[in-house]
Amino acid sequence: MRRRKALALAAFLLGFASWVPVLAQKQNWPEELVIAEVPVESAADYEARYAPFLNYLKERLGIPVRLFVAGDYTAVMLSQAEGKTHVAFYGPASYVDAIEKANAPIEAFVKEDSVRSGTVYHSLMISKKGSGITTLEAAKGKDFAFVDPESTSGFKVPMAYFCLEAKIKPKEYFKQVAFAGNHESVILGVSQGTIPVGVTWDTGISIATKKGQIKGLEDFEVIWKSDPIPSSPWAYRKDLPEDLKEAIRTAYLEYENTPEGKQWLEARGLKGFEPASDKDYDPFRRVNNALKQPECQL
Numbered sequence: 585m586r587r588r589k590a591l592a593l594a595a596f597l598l599g600f601a602s603w604v605p606v607l608a609q610k611q612n613w614p615e616e617l618v619i620a621e622v623p624v625e626s627a628a629d630y631e632a633r634y635a636p637f638l639n640y641l642k643e644r645l646g647i648p649v650r651l652f653v654a655g656d657y658t659a660v661m662l663s664q665a666e667g668k669t670h671v672a673f674y675g676p677a678s679y680v681d682a683i684e685k686a687n688a689p690i691e692a693f694v695k696e697d698s699v700r701s702g703t704v705y706h707s708l709m710i711s712k713k714g715s716g717i718t719t720l721e722a723a724k725g726k727d728f729a730f731v732d733p734e735s736t737s738g739f740k741v742p743m744a745y746f747c748l749e750a751k752i753k754p755k756e757y758f759k760q761v762a763f764a765g766n767h768e769s770v771i772l773g774v775s776q777g778t779i780p781v782g783v784t785w786d787t788g789i790s791i792a793t794k795k796g797q798i799k800g801l802e803d804f805e806v807i808w809k810s811d812p813i814p815s816s817p818w819a820y821r822k823d824l825p826e827d828l829k830e831a832i833r834t835a836y837l838e839y840e841n842t843p844e845g846k847q848w849l850e851a852r853g854l855k856g857f858e859p860a861s862d863k864d865y866d867p868f869r870r871v872n873n874a875l876k877q878p879e880c881q882l
Contacts, residue, residue, distance in 0.1 A: 623766035657734035675736030692817035695860035704812035707737035728758035729782035737785035747880035790853030
């Protein structure tokens with residue numbers, strides 16, 4: 585009897601000893617992890633599309649994970665700066681702006697690895713196939729759509745092209761210049777003929793194709809294609825516990841190894857995620873500086 589009690593006590597203490605470090609490990613973790621993404625698609629799509637990824641993160645981290653659906657890029661930047669969002673997906677330039685403009689204490693930890701172009705992507709200026717608008721010269725005097733003032737491929741990179749290479753001011757060159765709000769709106773607007781010319785990213789074309797919204801890039805005339813852009817980062821707040829940051833980074837990097845993860849990533853046009861660091865986005869600090877010049881304004 586005494587031996588059985590002693591063994592039971594030993595087993596209890598062993599279990600307690602293994603439980604205590606786990607409790608200590610997570611004692612500074614937030615009760616809920618909140619993630620966000622700068623607008624790529626219409627808001628109605630986000631909750632359903634992100635559900636598998638949120639469930640995966642919840643299982644890996646052992647805490648609830650919630651998606652914050654923002655109305656624009658600035659809302660994501662401010663939300664993470666204020667600590668309301670712990671992890672966020674940015675374009676390269678909006679990541680830099682989150683740090684420099686919103687004073688968000690964040691750091692990139694992974695970047696996208698796309699099926700189409702790996703760890704880079706491109707900004708595209710597009711018109712509808714058959715519209716007759718096949719060159720920048722043919723686009724003169726037509727309505728034009730950017731995505732958002734904080735979008736890398738949907739504003740800053742093409743704006744730098746207009747200023748530094750094409751030597752044009754969009755508001756003088758085009759009939760009317762507007763911001764569509766997200767990449768999907770530009771892609772569908774051009775596809776449906778309501779937007780004569782617009783800029784977006786090639787990964788957005790892949791997403792819209794996977795969703796059955798368009799046939800593919802063949803629906804469009806590509807008027808201009810940017811040089812390769814370092815792929816978009818996910819960033820977490822620097823003040824998160826180190827063990828939580830490591831757990832988040834590992835979860836992202838290993839998502840492609842799960843059947844559900846592979847399916848979710850493919851629908852997004854991705855193979856998976858690759859490690860990233862803040863220095864990967866130094867080129868966009870130079871783009872931002874260029875766009876501050878008077879001659880580079882709309």
